[in-house]
Amino acid sequence: MASQIARRLIILGAPGSGKSTIANRIVKTYGMPYIVVGDLFRRHIQERSEDSRTMKEHIDKGVLLPDDLVLKSIADELEKVREQGFLLDGYPRTLNQAEMLHRQTKIDHVIALNVPADEIINRLKDRWVHLPSGRVYNLLWSAPKVPGKDDETGEPLSQREDDKPAIIRHRLNTYDKNTNPIMEFYKKLGVLQEFHGRESDKIWPELKKYLDYVLKEPTAQKVAA
Numbered sequence: 012m013a014s015q016i017a018r019r020l021i022i023l024g025a026p027g028s029g030k031s032t033i034a035n036r037i038v039k040t041y042g043m044p045y046i047v048v049g050d051l052f053r054r055h056i057q058e059r060s061e062d063s064r065t066m067k068e069h070i071d072k073g074v075l076l077p078d079d080l081v082l083k084s085i086a087d088e089l090e091k092v093r094e095q096g097f098l099l100d101g102y103p104r105t106l107n108q109a110e111m112l113h114r115q116t117k118i119d120h121v122i123a124l125n126v127p128a129d130e131i132i133n134r135l136k137d138r139w140v141h142l143p144s145g146r147v148y149n150l151l152w153s154a155p156k157v158p159g160k161d162d163e164t165g166e167p168l169s170q171r172e173d174d175k176p177a178i179i180r181h182r183l184n185t186y187d188k189n190t191n192p193i194m195e196f197y198k199k200l201g202v203l204q205e206f207h208g209r210e211s212d213k214i215w216p217e218l219k220k221y222l223d224y225v226l227k228e229p230t231a232q233k234v235a236a
């Protein structure tokens with residue numbers, strides 16, 4: 012079912028909490044454009060485009076990229092989907108990013124995944140990705156049909172540099188440091204909804220019930236004429 016009115020959604024969560032996994036189910040169910048900030052940077056790095064060196068240096072060490080570079084990178088993508096609405100994954104990661112976005116684009120719903128850290132660390136050691144598409148697999152939980160190969164293209168899967176345990180711990184610390192001010196920001200705006208759990212298959216039914224309700228409500232931003 013595609014939502015008829017532009018809805019602007021954000022999915023928040025720690026690295027490895029299942030944002031991409033859940034976001035793909037949201038996109039399949041409600042049919043809105045899906046912007047994955049991390050994949051955007053990985054594409055820049057693969058294409059060796061402008062700023063790709065800075066991006067690679069930061070990402071391989073699990074260090075957040077400068078706020079202004081991030082907003083510059085996603086501005087064009089958001090502009091392209093302003094009318095249809097979108098699901099944004101991987102932004103904001105700092106309060107400043109949330110405030111900068113709020114000045115440009117009002118967000119209708121913020122979905123926050125809350126998954127225990129031990130569960131996340133356990134998952135990420137088995138995360139394999141198909142870099143060109145951003146498709147995500149897990150050797151124990153959602154393995155590819157052919158080991159090491161992407162289900163759709165048959166191209167090789169790889170593990171991300173920043174999924175190494177030491178880098179993950181750093182990224183989780185960064186997330187813990189930054190997340191409360193961002194959650195408070197969206198709580199004050201009355202758009203935050205948190206979902207707690209250890210498994211995406213348990214979080215999804217509750218999240219879908221919530222979205223079925225809110226996406227039917229005509230509360231979304233009237234698309235600017």
Ligand SMILES: Nc1nc2c(ncn2[C@@H]2O[C@H](COP(=O)(O)OP(=O)(O)O)[C@@H](O)[C@H]2O)c(=O)[nH]1
Nearest residue numbers: 027028029030031032134138148149152210211
């Ligand atoms: N064991 C397990 N793995 C999961 C679950 N949900 C997602 N994953 C896997 O955990 C890893 C992180 O999920 P991902 O969607 O990439 O999280 P993101 O970093 O927040 O986008 C991937 O390998 C997923 O396939 C789950 O409920 N259980």
Ligand SMILES: Nc1ncnc2c1ncn2[C@@H]1O[C@H](COP(=O)(O)OP(=O)(O)O)[C@@H](O)[C@H]1O
Nearest residue numbers: 026027048049070073074075076081101102104
């Ligand atoms: N909004 C952002 N602000 C700053 N850096 C970011 C942002 N989003 C992604 N990055 C950079 O890209 C890396 C990978 O992000 P992402 O693919 O979203 O990780 P995950 O899917 O594991 O949460 C981050 O560790 C960070 O270095």
